Amino acid sequence: MTDISTNIWHPCSQEQMYIDKILPMLEVVRAKELYLYDKDSKAYMDCISSWWTNIFGHCNDYIAEALSAQTKTLDHVLLAGFNHPQILKLSTRLLELMPKNLGQVMTKCFYADNGSSAIEVALKLSFQKSYMEANCNPKKAKTKFLKLQDSYHGETLGALSVCDVGLYSKVYEPLLLDSIILPTPKDDDIESCLKALESILEKESTNICAFILEPLIQCAGGMKVLSASFIKRACEIVKSQGIDVIFDEIAVGFGRSGEMFALEEVGFMPDFLCLSKGITGGFLPLSVVLTNESVYKAFLGDMSRAFLHSHSYTGSALACACANATLDIFEKENVIEKNKILSKDILTLWKSLGELKSVSEVRAKGMIFALDSTLDTKTIYNEALKKGFLFRPLGSCIYLMPPYIITLDEAKKAITTLKDIMFNLEKEST
Numbered sequence: 001m002t003d004i005s006t007n008i009w010h011p012c013s014q015e016q017m018y019i020d021k022i023l024p025m026l027e028v029v030r031a032k033e034l035y036l037y038d039k040d041s042k043a044y045m046d047c048i049s050s051w052w053t054n055i056f057g058h059c060n061d062y063i064a065e066a067l068s069a070q071t072k073t074l075d076h077v078l079l080a081g082f083n084h085p086q087i088l089k090l091s092t093r094l095l096e097l098m099p100k101n102l103g104q105v106m107t108k109c110f111y112a113d114n115g116s117s118a119i120e121v122a123l124k125l126s127f128q129k130s131y132m133e134a135n136c137n138p139k140k141a142k143t144k145f146l147k148l149q150d151s152y153h154g155e156t157l158g159a160l161s162v163c164d165v166g167l168y169s170k171v172y173e174p175l176l177l178d179s180i181i182l183p184t185p186k187d188d189d190i191e192s193c194l195k196a197l198e199s200i201l202e203k204e205s206t207n208i209c210a211f212i213l214e215p216l217i218q219c220a221g222g223m224k225v226l227s228a229s230f231i232k233r234a235c236e237i238v239k240s241q242g243i244d245v246i247f248d249e250i251a252v253g254f255g256r257s258g259e260m261f262a263l264e265e266v267g268f269m270p271d272f273l274c275l276s277k278g279i280t281g282g283f284l285p286l287s288v289v290l291t292n293e294s295v296y297k298a299f300l301g302d303m304s305r306a307f308l309h310s311h312s313y314t315g316s317a318l319a320c321a322c323a324n325a326t327l328d329i330f331e332k333e334n335v336i337e338k339n340k341i342l343s344k345d346i347l348t349l350w351k352s353l354g355e356l357k358s359v360s361e362v363r364a365k366g367m368i369f370a371l372d373s374t375l376d377t378k379t380i381y382n383e384a385l386k387k388g389f390l391f392r393p394l395g396s397c398i399y400l401m402p403p404y405i406i407t408l409d410e411a412k413k414a415i416t417t418l419k420d421i422m423f424n425l426e427k428e429s430t
Contacts, residue, residue, distance in 0.1 A: 023378065024385060031058030034403055034410060036390065044390045047414050049403050052219070052251050054282030056329055057403040063281045066325035070318050079111065079315040086320035087111070093327050094275075094290060097260060102269035106290040110307075111315040115250035115276035116154030118287035119212075122272040123158045123177075124309055125291065126210040126244045129298050132305060142209035145179045146200065146238065152220035153212060153248050162212045165221055167395075180204060182211075182234070184218075190230045197234055201241050210244035210271070211235065215262040216365055219251040222397045223370035225363050228266045235268045245270040250287070254278035254326070255336055255404065258343070258366030271295060281326040286319035339404055343367050346411045350400065353415065356422050370399040375425050383421045389414050 009015065017023040026044075028036045034057050035043045036050075049055060056063070070086065077084055091109040098106040110125070112118050123145065134140035147153075147162040154160070160169040161177035169176065180200055185193050201208075215231050218224040235245050247270040252262045256278065259265050263273065272295075276287035299307050313319075329335065343366055350369040354362040362371045373380070377393035384391045391398060391414075400414065 017378075024382065026385070033057040033059075034406055042388065044385065044388050045410065045414055046390050046403065048390060048392050048399070048401050049278075050282060051277075052256070052401055053277045053280075055254060055256070055278040055404050056281050056326070057405045058282070060281055060283075060329075062329060063283055063322050063325040066321050066328075067283060067318060070321035074317045076313065076316060076318070078312075080310060084315075084317050084320075086317050086324060087315045090320045090323050090327075093324070094288065097327075098273075098290065099264055099269065102263070102267065104269040104271070104292045104294075106269070106273065107293045108291050108296045110289045110291070110309075112287045112289070113285045113311050113313045113316070113319075114154075115248075115274070115287055116156040116159045117311060118250065118274040118276055118289050119153045119159040119162070119246075119248060120156055121289045121309055122212070122246045122274055123162070123210070125272060125289070125295065125307060126246065128307060129244070129295060130209050132298060136304075142207055142243075143178060144204060144207045144209060145177060146182055146204075146208050146211040146243070147179050148213045148218070148226075149181050149184045150218050150221035150224055151212070151214060152218065153214070154250075180208065184224070184226060185230055188227065190227065190233070193230065194233060194237065197237055201237070201243075205241040205243065208238075208241075208243050210246050211238040212246040212248060214248045214252065215266050216257045217252050217262075217368055219368075220394060222372075222394055223363070223368060223399045225365045231266045232268045235266075235270070244272065246272045246274065248274050250274055250276040252366075252368075255330070255339055256367055256401070258336075258340065260330070260336055279326065280319050280322035281329070283322040284316065284319040285313075286316065286323055335404060339367055342404075342406075342408065345408050346400070346406075346415075349408075349412055349415045353419055353422070356419065356426060358422060358426050367404060368399065368401050370397055372396050373398055373422065375422060375429070379425060380418070380421055383425075384418065387417050387421070389417055391418065 018025045027039050029039050030037045034045055036046050037043055074084055095106050110121055112121055131141040145162050149164055151164045153162050155168055157175055160172055161179055163169045164181055183193050183196055216226055247263055249262055253275045273290040280286050299305050347364045351362055353359050353371055358374045360372045373396055
């Protein structure tokens with residue numbers, strides 16, 4: 001009998017490892033709260049929120065009911081020339097969540113359907129604004145982007161252009177936009193990085209369209225934690241040169257960094273804010289770029305100034321219903337404050353992993369806990385799955401990024417299991 005699983009080409013994977021049985025291929029048939037269940041009914045604790053999306057666990061009853069109700073009234077309508085109640089409600093709520101004391105005020109929402117697409121929207125908006133400011137002269141328009149060392153923003157071509165993780169972008173370099181790398185601080189040496197920024201701007205300020213970064217935590221780049229002070233000062237320097245700032249909060253927004261949005265801790269309002277992942281509680285794809293009135297007005301006029309970017313499912317009524325239900329949960333259950341207490345308790349447990357010989361730089365921010373290990377992390381992944389825990393390391397980085405519904409006892413089980421696996425692997429290697 002043909003193995004129908006071989007019909008699938010899986011993302012972010014080397015298929016040979018599945019073919020050679022180096023990595024297991026699981027068939028998940030259902031999920032509930034913190035757990036995934038395979039066809040044999042074995043449970044796996046989802047310690048990474050299924051790529052950081054299911055912030056309130058799987059098949060959350062409240063979000064599921066909101067989605068079900070929406071399917072009975074409106075499934076989909078194109079957004080070109082149309083609105084619908086869910087997107088009107090969601091846009092108002094998102095804008096109301098933005099701080100009003102950081103200079104620029106967000107007033108507009110532009111929707112797409114995944115994180116990479118949101119990055120593409122922000123990059124294109126920034127460039128087209130520059131192009132129009134240059135009287136549509138391509139020789140005078142700004143065409144470069146400033147990015148951070150170890151940055152990751154997605155895997156479409158524009159998004160890859162502003163990534164600094166070679167695993168994803170190197171093969172496509174001939175196709176990518178022109179970008180400049182700003183080093184991130186080592187050993188809290190912020191001043192040397194700011195001097196490097198000033199040096200870059202002396203040469204390139206008139207060519208740089210936008211500075212794009214992940215505020216506070218560089219997730220796919222290895223869960224690296226950046227200081228709010230560095231980010232704020234770098235953004236202020238960039239803005240003083242008339243360069244746009246794009247915040248990619250696709251992974252860290254909606255409470256993951258500690259506050260509802262990382263920009264609150266940074267104390268800086270970007271020109272463009274990209275959101276996705278947790279926005280629908282993991283139910284459906286949705287992304288949005290928030291921006292201000294000044295940017296919006298720059299595109300008003302005849303069709304030559306219009307932003308002609310679209311997706312078939314832009315602003316899906318079903319996805320927006322899930323997003324509104326997700327915001328309801330934040331409001332009703334005081335999620336941010338509860339997370340602050342829970343994250344401190346989990347961090348105490350997580351720090352115990354620093355006792356292992358193979359571990360270096362145990363770190364955390366909000367509901368993200370990470371460490372680096374010299375052990376074979378593919379083996380750790382396999383051993384954890386055997387014991388019913390889903391960890392998916394990033395190179396040498398092992399992290400815990402659980403749904404917010406995780407209890408301290410469940411976190412303790414996951415961390416204790418991880419510690420036992422790593423301790424036994426250390427013994428085997430000696």
